[in-house]
Every structure is written in C-alpha cells, then in structure tokens.
Amino acid sequence: MRLVVVSNRVTMPERGEKVAAGGLAVALRSALEQHGGLWFGWSGAVSSEPAAQLEPVKHGKVSYAVTDLTEAERQSYYLGFANRALWPLMHYRLGLTEFTRADYAGYLGVNRRFARLLIPLLKPDDVIWIHDYHLIPLAAELRRRGVTNRIGYFHHIPWPPAEVFGSLPFSSTLISTMTAYDLIGLQTQNDVANLIGGLVALCGAHRDGNRVRTGQREAVVQAFPIGIDVEGFRKLAQASIRAATQPVRATTAPLGSRKLVIGVDRLDYSKGIVQRLEAFGTFLRNHPEYRGDVGLLQIAPPSRSDVPEYAELDRMSDEVAGRLNAALGEFDWTPIRVVKKAYSRSALAGLYRRAQVGLVTPMRDGMNLVAKEYVAAQNPSNPGVLVLSRFAGAAHQLGEALIVNPFDTHEVAEAIRTALAMPLSERQRRFERLYATISSTDIDWWTSRYLAALSGLDIPSGDIVPPGRPKTRRNTRKSGITNSLARADMLPQASQPTHGKGGAARGKALPNAPSAG
Ligand code: F6P
Numbered sequence: 001m002r003l004v005v006v007s008n009r010v011t012m013p014e015r016g017e018k019v020a021a022g023g024l025a026v027a028l029r030s031a032l033e034q035h036g037g038l039w040f041g042w043s044g045a046v047s048s049e050p051a052a053q054l055e056p057v058k059h060g061k062v063s064y065a066v067t068d069l070t071e072a073e074r075q076s077y078y079l080g081f082a083n084r085a086l087w088p089l090m091h092y093r094l095g096l097t098e099f100t101r102a103d104y105a106g107y108l109g110v111n112r113r114f115a116r117l118l119i120p121l122l123k124p125d126d127v128i129w130i131h132d133y134h135l136i137p138l139a140a141e142l143r144r145r146g147v148t149n150r151i152g153y154f155h156h157i158p159w160p161p162a163e164v165f166g167s168l169p170f171s172s173t174l175i176s177t178m179t180a181y182d183l184i185g186l187q188t189q190n191d192v193a194n195l196i197g198g199l200v201a202l203c204g205a206h207r208d209g210n211r212v213r214t215g216q217r218e219a220v221v222q223a224f225p226i227g228i229d230v231e232g233f234r235k236l237a238q239a240s241i242r243a244a245t246q247p248v249r250a251t252t253a254p255l256g257s258r259k260l261v262i263g264v265d266r267l268d269y270s271k272g273i274v275q276r277l278e279a280f281g282t283f284l285r286n287h288p289e290y291r292g293d294v295g296l297l298q299i300a301p302p303s304r305s306d307v308p309e310y311a312e313l314d315r316m317s318d319e320v321a322g323r324l325n326a327a328l329g330e331f332d333w334t335p336i337r338v339v340k341k342a343y344s345r346s347a348l349a350g351l352y353r354r355a356q357v358g359l360v361t362p363m364r365d366g367m368n369l370v371a372k373e374y375v376a377a378q379n380p381s382n383p384g385v386l387v388l389s390r391f392a393g394a395a396h397q398l399g400e401a402l403i404v405n406p407f408d409t410h411e412v413a414e415a416i417r418t419a420l421a422m423p424l425s426e427r428q429r430r431f432e433r434l435y436a437t438i439s440s441t442d443i444d445w446w447t448s449r450y451l452a453a454l455s456g457l458d459i460p461s462g463d464i465v466p467p468g469r470p471k472t473r474r475n476t477r478k479s480g481i482t483n484s485l486a487r488a489d490m491l492p493q494a495s496q497p498t499h500g501k502g503g504a505a506r507g508k509a510l511p512n513a514p515s516a517g
Pocket of ligand 1: 132133
C-alpha cells in the first residue's frame with residue numbers, strides 16, 4: 001500500500017519549517033516522512049498557465065507533486081470560498097462569512113482540476129488521504145472519474161452545528177459530497193456529532209452509529225485528535241536552550257529574572273490574539289504587584305493578509321498592544337511584545353521552555369498544536385503552566401491545563417495570575433498528566449490509528465481508545481467499495497466561470513439541491 005496525501009498547502013523540504021505553515025503541514029510532513037508516499041497539492045505559487053500534467057519530485061521517502069494556481073483560482077478558491085466563507089463559518093463566525101457564487105464555482109473548479117491532475121499519478125492499491133476544508137468535494141470528483149481506492153478525509157478545523165453550517169448557500173450539496181469518503185476524521189466528538197447532525201439534517205442521510213449513508217455511499221465518521229512528535233519536540237527544546245540560539249538568547253537575555261508569558265499563533269481572528277492582549281492588560285491592572293516582573297511575548301506570523309478581516313486584525317493587534325504598553329509600561333519595561341514574523345521550530349521550542357506560562361486562548365480551534373508543543377517543551381523539574389481555551393479541541397484532552405473561556409477577559413486575566421503563582425508541586429503534577437496524554441496520543445498514534453481504520457483493517461465502532469486502555473467492540477470492514485458518485489455538479493451552469501484550460505464548469509443542479517441554494 002502506498003500513502004497518497006493531498007492537502008491545499010504542501011511544504012517542500014527545502015522551504016524550511018516556519019510556524020506560519022500551521023500545524024497541518026508539520027503533522028503531515030512527520031506522517032509522510034515515516035510512511036513514505038506521495039504528497040500532492042498547491043505549490044503556493046501563482047502562474048497564468050499551470051502545467052496540465054505533474055511530474056513528482058522525490059526527496060527521501062516522499063515524492064512531491066505540486067501545481068500552481070492561476071490568480072483567479074487563488075482569489076476565488078483559496079482567498080474567497082475557503083478563507084472568507086468556509087473558514088469563518090467552520091469557526092462559528094457567521095458575521096464574518098462572505099459567500100459569492102463565483103468563489104464557490106472557483107472552489108469546485110480547483111477541486112476538479114486537482115482530481116484530473118491526481119488521477120494519472122494513482123496506483124490501484126494507493127490509499128488516498130485528503131486534508132482540510134479546501135478539498136471537501138475532492139473525493140466526489142475522484143469517484144465521478146471512476147477512482148475506487150480507499151479515500152479518507154481529515155478535517156483539521158472545527159465542524160459547526162447544522163444550524164450554522166446550513167446558513168451557507170449550497171451547504172446541502174457540499175456536505176453531501178462527504179459520503180464519497182470511506183472515512184471522515186475530525187478532531188473531537190463534538191465535531192463528529194455536528195457533522196453527522198449536518199449530514200442527517202441537511203441532506204437526509206441515514207445514520208447507524210458512526211456510519212452515515214447517502215444513496216449508495218457510506219462513510220464512517222470518527223474523532224481522531226491529532227498529536228505532535230512529542231519526543232522530537234522535547235529534544236528540540238532541550239537542545240535549543242542548551243545552544244542558546246540567537247532568537248532565544250535575544251528574547252530571554254533582556255528578561256533577566258523576569259517571567260515570560262508566551263503566545264504563538266498565525267495572525268488569525270480565530271486565535272483570539274486581540275482578546276488575549278486585553279486580558280494581559282487586565283491582569284496587570286488587577287495585579288499591579290506583577291508590573292515590571294513579567295512580560296507577554298506574542299509571536300504572530302502574518303497569514304492570509306489579502307483577506308480584509310486579516311488586514312484589520314493586523315492593525316487592531318498593533319493598536320491594542322501600543323495602547324496597553326503606553327498605559328502600563330515603564331521606561332525600563334515593556335509589558336507586551338508582538339512579533340509578526342515566523343520563527344524556526346527550534347527557536348519556538350526554546351522559547352516555550354523558557355516561558356512560565358503558555359497562553360493558548362483561541363476563540364475556536366480544531367485542535368491547537370501549540371498547546372501540545374508548549375507541554376512537550378517543558379522542563380519536568382520546573383515546568384510552566386498551560387492556560388488553554390475551552391474552545392480549542394485540545395481542551396477535550398488536556399483537562400489539567402487551566403481551562404478558560406477566552407470571551408471572559410477577567411477569567412483569562414485571573415488564570416494568568418494563578419499560573420504565575422502556582423507552586424512547583426502543582427505545576428509538576430499537572431505537567432506529568434498533560435505530558436502522559438500527549439505522549440500516548442502523539443503523531444505516530446494519530447497516523448497509525450487513522451491509516452489502520454482507512455485501510456479497512458480496523459474500523460472501530462466507538463470512540464478511539466488511547467494505547468494502554470481497554471479496547472471496545474470493533475467492526476471490520478473490507479475494502480473494495482466501488483462507486484461512481486456523481487455529485488459534483490453543484491452550481492447552475494450560468495454561475496460557473498472557467499479558469500484556464502482546467503477549470504471549465506459543467507454544472508447542473510442536483511436532484512436533491514438544497515433549499516438554501
Ligand atoms: O489547519 C488549518 C489550516 O487552514 C491548514 O489547512 C493550513 O495549512 C494552515 O491552517 C495555514 O493556513 P494557510 O495555508 O491558509 O496559510
């Protein structure tokens with residue numbers, strides 16, 4: 001069996017590992033390097049005539065096949081439908097959701113083009129693993145063209161309740177394409193319940209436990225909380241502190257004996273960066289005894305800056321940090337530093353280890369791997385404290401963190417104070433449990449559980465069980481489901497623009513077209 005991974009963003013080895021790439025790229029790199037296989041997706045570049053065929057390039061055990069997008073595709077598929085419609089919607093931010101038919105048509109067009117480019121590269125026993133919201137209809141496009149391989153999907157971000165998802169025009173047709181997958185993985189049981197609820201409510205799917213059926217197709221929907229390379233990251237943190245690499249030295253030297261609170265996130269409104277800065281200001285106002293003794297370092301590499309909501313966040317975070325520093329700072333102490341650039345993973349690991357508090361307070365997040373990395377990086381004899389949003393998927397596993405509601409500035413401020421004042425014995429007790437959890441559900445565990453399920457050898461019927469715990473009843477399903485699901489014609493012909501040679505639309509409305517559409 002060969003593993004074929006498909007994701008919108010592909011990180012080629014020579015491009016380095018910067019935090020802006022997000023947890024998905026880091027996790028997939030790690031999975032692929034272990035298993036070997038093919039990684040297919042967008043090169044990150046734009047060109048007027050992307051190649052009509054791809055020639056994979058091999059680096060170590062992994063072959064890479066990447067395509068450029070046209071500028072029209074980047075606008076409609078990536079910036080438009082994926083990041084102005086699906087992203088806010090999936091993060092429960094209806095007020096920020098911008099839908100246009102042209103963007104949706106561009107999204108479907110790129111998924112079709114990806115299917116056409118991928119098919120010639122496939123072998124009969126490949127297992128195909130597609131990732132994230134950019135590529136929801138890709139399996140339907142592959143099935144339509146006769147692909148019968150096992151196809152799995154993993155959704156890295158939250159899945160909202162049907163009431164929220166259903167507000168998206170064409171939501172029923174889009175969600176109905178998901179049963180073209182054999183296995184749909186999500187981060188938490190909440191997400192699983194929301195997706196199954198959506199399939200039932202929006203496209204009349206039949207549900208039997210965690211199996212969902214529409215027409216001839218049946219998909220298993222299940223939670224697989226993503227992990228990190230715990231051991232690798234722990235070693236990276238140790239080595240980074242020992243070597244005192246430049247960013248770690250430059251950050252920590254001026255701190256002297258001052259304490260450090262750290263936040264690391266792509267500059268994204270779902271991460272709650274502005275709310276976090278405000279909470280740190282409230283903490284300093286409510287506990288003036290800490291002024292001069294502690295600083296917040298927020299690392300926030302810019303992301304999707306062509307999307308207006310992200311440009312606005314960029315401006316607001318500067319404004320809030322500036323206002324708080326002016327109001328609370330002293331001539332020899334700046335309470336908040338916001339650094340808008342990407343750092344190497346080694347530098348981040350060292351900074352996490354130096355920080356007494358890891359502040360991970362997204363307003364909504366699929367998992368949040370920074371939370372796990374912060375724990376992995378700690379010194380067991382003097383660990384820091386994780387403050388974690390209850391709306392991050394990680395909170396479902398990391399109950400020994402200080403769990404907060406990021407919408408409550410006062411609560412976050414008090415958690416910062418509790419973390420800074422926490423006695424060593426309690427910090428150690430919490431750290432040991434957190435570390436045990438992230439180790440027993442690390443990236444290898446995630447990859448092997450998902451792939452075992454997808455390859456049909458082992459599809460558990462209930463929740464997945466971390467290693468070491470008793471296992472529940474399992475169902476076994478053999479591979480070989482063949483189907484030519486033809487569900488991808490999702491827009492009326494007139495609405496579909498064409499994108500170069502590859503993007504010609506061929507739409508007709510589905511018989512079960514959504515009322516929302
Ligand atoms: O995990 C969510 C995600 O959108 C990934 O799919 C993506 O690789 C990452 O965040 C970074 O986002 P982008 O690729 O838009 O920079």
